[in-house]
Amino acid sequence: MKKAKLLSLCLAGAMLFSGCAPKSDAPVDDKTGMTAGTYEATAKGFGGDLKISVTVDADKITAIDVLENSETEAIGGAALPTLVQEVLDSQSIAIDTVSGATVTSNGFIEALKDALTQAGADLDKMSQAVTGNTEKETVELTTDILVIGAGGAGLTASLSALQEGNKVVLLEKMSFAGGASSMAGAGTTATGSKWQIESGYEDSPEMLKADMLANGHNYNDEATLDIFVNTVGAAFDWLVDPEGANVEYDNSEPGRTYSGVGRGAGVVKTLLQRVEDAGGDVYLNTAGTELIIENGKVVGAKAESKDKIYTINAKAVILATGGFGANDELVPAEYQEFVYAGAAGATGDAIEMTKAVDADLINMEFVNVQPNSIVMPSGLGQYCNPGVGGAYATSGAFLVNENGVRFANEQGKAYDLIQAMKQNKTNYLILDQASFDAFNKGMIGSAIYTEENVKEWLENNGSSNPVMVKGETLEDLAKTLNLPEGSLTAAAEKYNADVAAGTDEFGRKLTVEISNDGPYYAVQMWLRYYATLGGLHINDQMQVLNTKQEAVDGLFAAGEVVGGLEGDIYYGGSLFGWAMTSGRNAGVSASSMIK
Known part of the structure; x- marks a missing residue:
C-alpha cells in the first residue's frame, strides 16, 4: 500500500465505503453545516481499497490526503493529484472523472462524499457544478x-x-x-x-x-x-x-x-x-x-x-x-x-x-489480439500470462468451450490459440486447487489484483466480471457454468489419459494430471485487443x-x-x-x- 500527501483530487473508486469518526469537536457552522476537523473514509478503487482523509474548517475543504491506495502507479495513482487539486480549487464534488482512471475516480468521489457526510456538509450544495468564465485564454x-x-x-x-x-x-x-x-x-x-x-x-x-x-x-x-x-x-x-x-x-x-x-x-x-x-x-x-x-x-x-x-x-x-x-x-x-x-x-x-x-x-x-485474458470489474480486458504460465506448469489446467470440451494446445502459439478461441461462444480455464493457487500467485505477484479481490470474485460466483467460480466437484462446476452434464468430468478423464501418453491430439506436452480431488475452479477467458x-x-x-x-x-x-x-x-x-x-x-x- 502506498501513502502519499497529494495536492490534487483523487480518482474515486467504486461503491462500498466506510468512514471514521471525526478528530474534532468544533462547533457546527450555521452556513455550511460542517464541523471543523479531519475525517477519514475508504472506498473501492481499481486495485483495492482507497483510503483518504479530508480536512475541513467551517467554510471549506482545506486538505485532502491519500492515506492508502493500491492503484496502478502510472494511471490511477498518477491521476490522484489532479483530482485532489480540482476539488480543492472548486470546493465541489461535481468534478470530472479522469479519463483512463474512471474506477479510481469514482472510488475517490465516494470516499470524499463519505468524509464530507461525517463532517455534516450539505452534499446537494457541494454537488453543484462550479460555473465561471468559459472563455479560454489564448x-x-x-x-x-x-x-x-x-x-x-x-x-x-x-x-x-x-x-x-x-x-x-x-x-x-x-x-x-x-x-x-x-x-x-x-x-x-x-x-x-x-x-x-x-x-x-x-x-x-x-x-x-x-x-x-x-x-x-x-x-x-x-x-x-x-x-x-x-x-x-x-x-x-x-x-x-x-x-x-x-x-x-x-x-x-x-x-x-x-x-x-x-x-x-x-x-x-x-x-x-x-x-x-x-x-x-x-x-x-x-x-x-x-x-x-x-x-x-x-x-x-x-x-x-x-x-x-x-x-x-x-x-x-x-x-x-x-x-x-x-x-x-x-x-x-x-x-x-x-x-x-x-x-x-x-x-x-x-x-x-x-x-x-x-x-x-x-x-x-x-489490430493486435491476444488470448489469456479476463475482464476486470472496470470492463477492461486484462492479460493473464503470469497466471496461466504458472497454472500450466504447476498442475493440471486446461481450456474448454461452451460445450465443456477441450479445443486447443493451451501452451501453443498465441496466433493458433486465438484462431481456436474465435470459434467458441465462451472459453473457460479449468483448474484444480494447485493450479488455481499458481494462477493467482502469478497475477498477484505481478500486482494485477489482490487476494482480497480473489475472495470477492469467488463470492460473486460468476455474477459479475471477472467470472471466477468454485465447485467442490467437476459436476458442481459444470452446473454453475451451465455446461453439459458430465462434460467437465469427461474432459478431465481424457486430459489425464493424455498425460499418461505424454501428449495430446493438439500437440501439447503433458506432464501433470489434474487432481482427482476437488475443489475445482473456472476462470472465464477472453480474447482481448489493445495495440493497433x-x-x-x-x-x-x-x-x-x-x-x-x-x-x-x-x-x-x-x-x-x-x-x-x-x-x-x-x-x-x-x-x-x-x-x-x-x-x-x-x-x-x-x-x-x-x-
Whole structure:
C-alpha cells in the first residue's frame, strides 16, 4: 500500500465505503453545516481499497490526503493529484472523472462524499457544478521541437531531442504521462545491444527480421521493420546508459529482450523525470488539435487545455499520440467482438490531424489480439500470462468451450490459440486447487489484483466480471457454468489419459494430471485487443509520408501511431521496444534536420 500527501483530487473508486469518526469537536457552522476537523473514509478503487482523509474548517475543504491506495502507479495513482487539486480549487464534488482512471475516480468521489457526510456538509450544495468564465485564454509558445503524446515514444523522443541541445515542448492530453507504455510489462527488444553481445546470446538483426516476418505472416512493412531491427540495439544501449536515458533494466537473464524495473510504469516514471530534469516543458491535460502548415511545411500545432488555447510554433513536430484502439469508428468491427484492454487515450488523434497533409496510412485493418485474458470489474480486458504460465506448469489446467470440451494446445502459439478461441461462444480455464493457487500467485505477484479481490470474485460466483467460480466437484462446476452434464468430468478423464501418453491430439506436452480431488475452479477467458498495428507510413528518417510517398517537411512520427512494423499480430517485446527505439530515432532525426 502506498501513502502519499497529494495536492490534487483523487480518482474515486467504486461503491462500498466506510468512514471514521471525526478528530474534532468544533462547533457546527450555521452556513455550511460542517464541523471543523479531519475525517477519514475508504472506498473501492481499481486495485483495492482507497483510503483518504479530508480536512475541513467551517467554510471549506482545506486538505485532502491519500492515506492508502493500491492503484496502478502510472494511471490511477498518477491521476490522484489532479483530482485532489480540482476539488480543492472548486470546493465541489461535481468534478470530472479522469479519463483512463474512471474506477479510481469514482472510488475517490465516494470516499470524499463519505468524509464530507461525517463532517455534516450539505452534499446537494457541494454537488453543484462550479460555473465561471468559459472563455479560454489564448497562449502562444515557441520551441525547437514539439512532441505530441507523452507515452514511451513521446518521452524518449523528447529526451533525445533535449540531449541534442533543443528546446522541447511535450503535450499530453491525459492528466498523466505514460499512455499504453505505462500499462505494459516493459519487455524490451535488445537485439544487437551491448548487453546481448557481451552475454554471448546468439541473435542478429537478420534473425529478428525473419522471426517478425514469420510471426506477422509477412504483412509487415519491410522498410519500417528494417528501421527497427537495425537500430534497436543502439537505442537500447542509450536507454540503459547512465549518460543516456539511464533507465533501470534487469540484466540477470540474457536474451532477445530485457525487462524494465518496475514494468512499464517504472520506465515511464523514470523517463518523465529525465525529461523534466533536462528542461523539457511538459503540459498535461493539453491535447494537440491541429497542425500548423505553411507552404507545405509543418511549423507547429494548435493545442487546447481546460482553460487555454495554444498556438505552438516549432521547427519540427513529432507525433507520438499512440494507437486508435479506443476509437470504435476506426477499429474494424470484427475486433469489437472482443474486450478492449488498451489505453483510454488511444483514440487515433494523429490520424485525424494528418489528414491536412494527406498522410499515407498502412495496415489499418490490423489490430493486435491476444488470448489469456479476463475482464476486470472496470470492463477492461486484462492479460493473464503470469497466471496461466504458472497454472500450466504447476498442475493440471486446461481450456474448454461452451460445450465443456477441450479445443486447443493451451501452451501453443498465441496466433493458433486465438484462431481456436474465435470459434467458441465462451472459453473457460479449468483448474484444480494447485493450479488455481499458481494462477493467482502469478497475477498477484505481478500486482494485477489482490487476494482480497480473489475472495470477492469467488463470492460473486460468476455474477459479475471477472467470472471466477468454485465447485467442490467437476459436476458442481459444470452446473454453475451451465455446461453439459458430465462434460467437465469427461474432459478431465481424457486430459489425464493424455498425460499418461505424454501428449495430446493438439500437440501439447503433458506432464501433470489434474487432481482427482476437488475443489475445482473456472476462470472465464477472453480474447482481448489493445495495440493497433496500422497507422502513419514513415521513411527511414522517421518522417511522415503523404500518399504520394513524399516526406512531409517538418513532421515526424514514433510509437504505435506508426503502422506496418508488426504485420497482423505483435511479436513479443517489440511493441515496447519500438516505442523506445522509434522515439529515440525520431528525436535524433528531427534534431539533425532543424540544425
